[in-house]
Amino acid sequence: MAASPLRRGLLGRTYLMPLIIAVISSAGLLFALIGDGLWDYLSWLALGFPVAIGLWFSNRRSRDQRRSTRGAV
Amino acid sequence: MTNKALRQWSWVHKWTSLVCTLFLLLLCVTGLPLVFYHEIEHVLGNEVEAPEIENPGVNASLDTIVTNSKAHFPGKQLQYLSWDEEEPALVYAGLGDELDSEDGNRYLALDARTGEALGEIPFQGTVMFYVYRLHVDIFAGLAGKLFLGFMGLLFVASIVSGIVVYSPSMRKLDFGSVRHHRPRAVRWLDLHNLLGIVLAAWMIVVGGTGASIRGRIWFSVWRNDQLTEMLGAHKDNPRPETPASLETAIQTARDKVPGMIPSFVAFPGTLYSSTGHYTVFMHGDTPLTSKLLQPVVIDAATGDFTDTREMPWYVTTLLISQPLHFGDYGGMPLKILWAILDVITIVVLVTGLYLWFRRRRPNAANRFADDAEIAPRYAGAPAE
Numbered sequence: 001m002a003a004s005p006l007r008r009g010l011l012g013r014t015y016l017m018p019l020i021i022a023v024i025s026s027a028g029l030l031f032a033l034i035g036d037g038l039w040d041y042l043s044w045l046a047l048g049f050p051v052a053i054g055l056w057f058s059n060r061r062s063r064d065q066r067r068s069t070r071g072a073v
Numbered sequence: 074m075t076n077k078a079l080r081q082w083s084w085v086h087k088w089t090s091l092v093c094t095l096f097l098l099l100l101c102v103t104g105l106p107l108v109f110y111h112e113i114e115h116v117l118g119n120e121v122e123a124p125e126i127e128n129p130g131v132n133a134s135l136d137t138i139v140t141n142s143k144a145h146f147p148g149k150q151l152q153y154l155s156w157d158e159e160e161p162a163l164v165y166a167g168l169g170d171e172l173d174s175e176d177g178n179r180y181l182a183l184d185a186r187t188g189e190a191l192g193e194i195p196f197q198g199t200v201m202f203y204v205y206r207l208h209v210d211i212f213a214g215l216a217g218k219l220f221l222g223f224m225g226l227l228f229v230a231s232i233v234s235g236i237v238v239y240s241p242s243m244r245k246l247d248f249g250s251v252r253h254h255r256p257r258a259v260r261w262l263d264l265h266n267l268l269g270i271v272l273a274a275w276m277i278v279v280g281g282t283g284a285s286i287r288g289r290i291w292f293s294v295w296r297n298d299q300l301t302e303m304l305g306a307h308k309d310n311p312r313p314e315t316p317a318s319l320e321t322a323i324q325t326a327r328d329k330v331p332g333m334i335p336s337f338v339a340f341p342g343t344l345y346s347s348t349g350h351y352t353v354f355m356h357g358d359t360p361l362t363s364k365l366l367q368p369v370v371i372d373a374a375t376g377d378f379t380d381t382r383e384m385p386w387y388v389t390t391l392l393i394s395q396p397l398h399f400g401d402y403g404g405m406p407l408k409i410l411w412a413i414l415d416v417i418t419i420v421v422l423v424t425g426l427y428l429w430f431r432r433r434r435p436n437a438a439n440r441f442a443d444d445a446e447i448a449p450r451y452a453g454a455p456a457e
Contacts, residue, residue, distance in 0.1 A: 014248075018239070021271055043403045043407060057271075060249065
């Protein structure tokens with residue numbers, strides 16, 4: 001049982017980043033509902049977070065890869 | 074979790090996704106322009122603007138507005154008047170062939186200060202009308218709405234099961250790993266996992282609220298349940314031949330719930346009121362309370378106050394769900410974020426569809442290269 005993937009994922013680090021992102025994006029959804037002005041700015045920042053993480057990690061390795069391709073040639 | 078449980082979750086993820094993916098693609102593609110509905114209608118010239126006038130501080134009597142609305146569409150029945158906080162100089166009128174008809178309704182903008190009819194707001198037959206219908210009911214009325222709602226629920230189920238199968242799939246990888254040097258099937262699996270898990274919360278909220286927004290249905294429940302209760306002995310009052318002044322009725326509503334302003338008023342005999350009453354839906358003036366409605370019922374024969382109550386939980390839930398689905402509650406930057414998140418959702422759907430297709434028909438050449446990596450890690454696969 002201790003070795004089951006979901007359990008290990010929950011206890012370990014697999015779900016750590018996803019959990020942080022989920023909490024921040026949910027907060028972003030609520031902030032703009034609570035108020036205007038500062039709350040809107042907070043909401044844009046918080047909802048921009050999953051977008052930034054998604055885009056950054058999608059492209060991250062491609063730079064490493066380009067480097068290693070150049071190295072190989 | 075046992076291998077058997079994992080296999081079951083994989084099965085749930087596969088089938089809930091497969092059934093809803095094509096409809097979700099339709100919803101994402103049509104949802105994108107709907108995020109910018111007002112901006113697009115503005116550019117297309119389908120919005121009416123209030124002219125500059127000399128004495129802007131004074132508003133016309135709502136009774137004049139009622140008269141002018143009816144005069145603009147002779148033979149049509151006036152169903153609603155509504156207000157928009159962003160456009161204080163305008164009042165909108167909704168008219169239909171019958172008091173309780175929904176199809177073919179026409180919308181008119183009037184000048185709140187002079188009472189003059191400014192022009193029809195076109196809806197039927199516009200480009201956005203087709204986009205809207207595709208998004209809301211695929212031109213199939215109530216059946217289409219319920220069907221798309223069900224697809225929304227499957228979407229939520231596929232996200233939840235996707236979160237479960239994310240763990241075994243990421244067993245040997247760091248968060249955010251995308252193996253760009255590997256074949257496309259592996260690369261796209263990594264992208265699907267990354268973008269899917271990053272957007273999970275937003276997709277659950279937008280998918281879940283989209284599935285539950287069935288406005289007319291919840292308002293019908295309210296009308297049969299609480300409105301009937303509020304009217305008590307007056308519930309079967311006939312529709313008055315010459316209704317009491319609307320101006321006075323709205324003033325009475327304002328006095329009964331101080332601090333709130335009218336959002337819309339439903340005329341006697343329409344879907345949002347009873348046969349013998351005006352129902353004035355008031356809303357607050359703070360960001361949160363402006364989304365909530367409180368109905369004030371006014372006897373349309375006498376103009377007397379009948380009752381007011383807070384909306385039941387299901388209508389309140391609906392009213393809070395709407396902004397969370399539309400993304401229209403935090404200015405233009407929030408709309409732009411909504412659009413980006415929508416496009417990323419399309420990427421998650423397309424990569425998911427590709428992975429299913431790829432697993433279904435692995436050709437011999439690729440079999441050895443990628444199958445071990447893109448196959449779900451279960452079924453007693455030998456430990457590497």
